[in-house]
Amino acid sequence: MYSRLVGDAGYGIRLSLYYPLDNDEMQGPTGTSDNDRRDIARYAATTGNAQITNPFNQLFQGIEFANICIENIPKMEM
Helix, strand or coil: CCCHHHCCCCCCCCHHHHHCCCCCCCCCCCCCCCCCCCHHHCCCCCCCCCHHHHHHHHHHHHHHHHHHHHHHHHHHCC
């Protein structure tokens, strides 16, 4: 389940760098909308922005993995 937190769509890039930081060093020098990473930090993202859907899908899979662990770990023999 922890594997779903890392990588390009997790805290490797998207959640730790693209989402919280809006400056010219991280997002680029222009202030124009790009329906990509710039829109996220500027609170202008749309539902079609893959920078949101891909991390959401990956993290939601992590929740599924956690639920499977919660259900099955108590059933394991010690």
